[in-house]
Amino acid sequence: MTEPILEPDFDWEAEPAPPSFEEEYQALRRAVRRAQGFGLLFVQCSPAIGHDLIHRLQSDLSDKPADVISFTTTVPGNNLFRAVRQRLDEHPDLRILFIQGLEYSLFAYEDIQRLSGWTSAEIYSCSWQGVPPLMQNLNWLREDFRDNFPQVCLVFLVPRFLVDYLVHRAPDFFDWRSGLFEFPNPVTTADHPSRQVWLAEHYEQYGTMPAAERRRHLLELQDLLAEPGQPVANQGRLLVELGKIFMADHNYAEAIARYEQAIVLVPDYSEAWYRLGIAHAHLGNYEAEIASYDQALMLNPQDASVWNSRGYALFESGHSAAAIADFDRAIALNPHNDKFWSNRGAALGTLGQFQDAMRAYEAALAINPNNYNVWFDQGVTLFYLGRYEEAIASYERALAINPEDYEALTNRGAALWQLDRLEQAIASCDQAIALNPDYDEAWATRAHVLADSSPEAAIASYEQALAINPENPEVWYGQACCYAQQGLMDLALDRLSHALHLDRDRYAPLAQSEKDFQPLQQHPQFQALLAGRGQPLLES
């Protein structure tokens, strides 16, 4: 009963070549010219092209009075209807009204970011909270537009993302269109100024931008990305740029998705691999991080930053020797980056190669004397070398850069203590405690300083440190010594048992020769503790 001949033999599913700019313009011109009553047209184009189109239409259709409403900020009151009515009250003879700049009403809304770029599945759980009121206004007043402007053809010139957004958030309004016209930036304008900016500059300042500004960049980038005929290499670069914006938003999963897309398009894109590694680093995916750097280095072994990043990943995961080799490669490629030197110093420090570490820090400081980390790390190294005066000087340079750094204050206190400048040492620790009362090292260092002169005060300070962190054997041990000095042997034994419980290898020999514990030498429980037989006295 069905007649197969009804099936058109023309291939309707075949995609025609996109219309030329001129073809599309003629279609738009016809639509505007033919609209007799109320009309709703959408033109997807960049603001610059929109500007040209308006001019051309106005001169081609000079018999139809036309005007332009061009927003450069949020639509007042988010009420487009009112803005249109005002304009028509002033010019009742208008037949065409071009409307530009609606996008400025949307940048403040996170919702738009979610719908126009995020791959997250959360889209289904639309709460519709925070939907831009402009969209509500359009949907809601749809019939009011029709009934109040029965002779006007409204022509909306909008960027691509706004069309996507209308589809989702003002479907009833968009549903009434008599046409959607698309004018991509001609591919020959690859040197278009805005694109040049994107592709040439490194927009590392995303992190410091206001969120709305970042959103605007994000949407612009996505529109560029969606342009037909965009060369693959450009697509890759735009994706990496998008990834950076997501990084600035701390949305590492989305950033990773962009970098991976870039890599699919341009597999030998070393920067994408490199940035993928950094994004993984933020999520703690150590193996993926290293693997990404490996790829980046295979593709481009000349990028010092990548060597440095891989070195840092290795350093952080305890592979200091391998890390140093990477830092050396980075330095060989670019000896003028203080961070490479300071990283090298830190890695050498963890291997106990303090002299070499010092040389690295000196090189770093010669390049950048304002690198706080280097002054701090150098202070630590000097302390280990027993060069306490110099360590103090180094911490003071660090504190000059960051006066609120309680760790440097604490470490300075420790160095001062070593020089027996006890009052100054305590003052330094007190400063640290005032800045951060929850920093147990400051309390512990303060206690060490007080231990000989006023054991009672030291015990109280140790108590503070233990309340914050009961896992530091040094604190238990220090307190045990203080109790022993005071002749409170049960308490001393109890604290010692905790220290031994946490680190027997270090504290058993120390206790054996500790002068504070001389009176305990014959105590059976003391001997039992040192022999590892005693019951730990967990509470006294």
Place this chain on the structure above:
Amino acid sequence: MADLITQIYNVVDPFEPLQPGDPAYVDCRDVRGDADVLRDLGREIVRSQRKTCQLFVGHRGGGKSTELLRLKAYLETQGCFVVYFAAIGDSGDMDQEDVQYADILLACTRHLLEDLRQADPKPVLNWLRDRLQSLQAIAQMEIRLDGLPIEGQITQFAKLTTAIRAVPSQRQEIRKQLDPHTVTLLSALNEFIADARRKLPADKDRLVVLVDNLDRIVPSPAMPNERINLDEIYLDRSDQLRGLDCHLVYTVPISMVYSNRAAELTNTYGDPTILPMIMVRTLDGQVYPPGLERMKAVLAQRVWQVAPDIHLETAVFETVEVLNALCLASGGHVRELLLLTQEAINYTDQLPIAARAVQRALSRLRDSYRRTVQTGQWSLLAAVAQTHRIANNDAHRDLLFRRCVLEYRQVQPNGMEQCWYDVHPLIRAIPEFREALEAL
């Protein structure tokens, strides 16, 4: 006088639902799974001895308003006094993004007061008088009843609905004031309705209220973790929604009918009346000539208003194949057919419309569907194309809401109704969809 193509362009615009008796109306019952509002909704009202409350649902732009206006005209010939109003838009009373039950009740009140001028509005106006003080304080609007003629007092009610709609910040406050009093408003309104019924014209014995456009309510929770407003309106408040003492037809968002609340909804209101797509293809994908003819008729009836008897298949379109392709690509959705026609005319300088212009229009609309579908939804669509069924979940509801999935119905020879789903025909050619289909 504008040239013919311009006239045709303007006569296929989608802005107005057809008025009853409009020559452009095409009877599509048999190709819409026998859906017939006059029979399905109308007969129930005409025959029932008790008041009825029915739900009416369909895709956006599928012809619901046109059908409801027809129902109104029909009921008026059957001894009914009909109050029809579009609750949203067209000087409606509500903001579709944020609708709650009280808003619907107030809108009903306003329209009943305005349309039933012969009845005594005292009970309702008294109710309003009791609320005045607290409302004026919140809304900072002047509502005055004393000293006004009855007519003037009635318009004061409109002020209230306007205030709710216009000032979102006041909306919550006004509602908070009104919510405890919706039950008393309902009984005042029923008193008013009882009087109105006594005073109906001699040839009328039933009062019917048709509430259109409620399907444009966007689901929104008042606060996170609260029940969404749709559940609140249609389920939690169903007693009140059904409580008006007259016959009622409410439109309802399609997503509500396909939610996990569907069973509860049916228990409360009976099966909703559904306006499916015009079936242009059968379940197994064959072209269905009667449906195709009906789509052509929808176009022809409009075109003939400006060019009587013009031959659609040769004079307006280049060939019958071109016209067929256009109709099939619409999936049987009327507004989509009109949109595609206008887009094709945009690419046409002179009649007839050529294959190339139609191809452009299809391509443009196809692309907008491509942009509508979210990553991750392609596989769902592919599954629908294969099984012709949908699951009761948010993802599928979303696809229905955005017309990526369309609903069809057909009465089989044995009289049983068969309902199935298909992806929008334009989606079939989208590469992402094809890939997903192959991956199944």
